[in-house]
Amino acid sequence: MWGVVVLAIVGGLALFGAIFAAVFRITRPLADAGRDFVTALSREPVETVWSGRTTARFRADVPWSEFAEVVARFALDRSSGAFWNKRALKPGRGRLRGSIATPQGRVRAEVDLVKVDGVWLVDRLNLTPPR
Numbered sequence: 001m002w003g004v005v006v007l008a009i010v011g012g013l014a015l016f017g018a019i020f021a022a023v024f025r026i027t028r029p030l031a032d033a034g035r036d037f038v039t040a041l042s043r044e045p046v047e048t049v050w051s052g053r054t055t056a057r058f059r060a061d062v063p064w065s066e067f068a069e070v071v072a073r074f075a076l077d078r079s080s081g082a083f084w085n086k087r088a089l090k091p092g093r094g095r096l097r098g099s100i101a102t103p104q105g106r107v108r109a110e111v112d113l114v115k116v117d118g119v120w121l122v123d124r125l126n127l128t129p130p131r
Contacts, residue, residue, distance in 0.1 A: 005023050030094040031084045033120030034111050038082040038100055046071050055123045062125075074127055075102040082109070094120070105130030 040049045045067045050059065054067075062070075071077050079102045086097035091116045099106040112124035 029114060030089055030120060031087055033094075033113055034084055034096040034098075035082045037111070037122055038079050040078045041071055042079050046077065053122055055116060055121045058121075058123050058125075070125075070127065074100075074107050074129065075104050076088065076100060076107070078103050093123075100127075102130075120131060 003013040007055075037049070037053050042052060046065055050064045050067045052060075054062075079100050082100045083099060084096040084098035086095075094113045094115075096109070096111045096113070099110060100109050107130060108128040110126040111122055113120045114123040115121075
C-alpha cells in the first residue's frame, strides 16, 4: 500500500516538474527579449534602444526624450540584470513581471512585449522605484 502512495507522489511530482519545465521553455524567448532590452539600455545609446527595441505605439506614447529621462531616473543605463519571476504568453504578445537590478536597488518592472516581424519589441513599460 505505501509503495503505491509513494509511487503516486513521485509520479505527481514528476508531472509537475515536466509541466513547469515546458512552460519555462515556451516562455524563454519572451524572457530573453526582456533581458536583452535591459542589457541594451546599458550598452547602446538610449535613442537606439528606443527606436529599435520598442513598438511604434510605444514610441508614439513615449517620446524619446521622456524615455531617456526615465532611463536616467531609474539608472537603467547602469543596470546589472533583469529577473523575471512571472511570465505570461499569448499568441504574439507577452508580459513579464520582475525586477531590474540597478545601483539604486531593485526596480520593480512590468513589461509588455509584442512580436513584430518575428522580433519581440517592448510595447509598455511600467516601473516602480526601489523602496
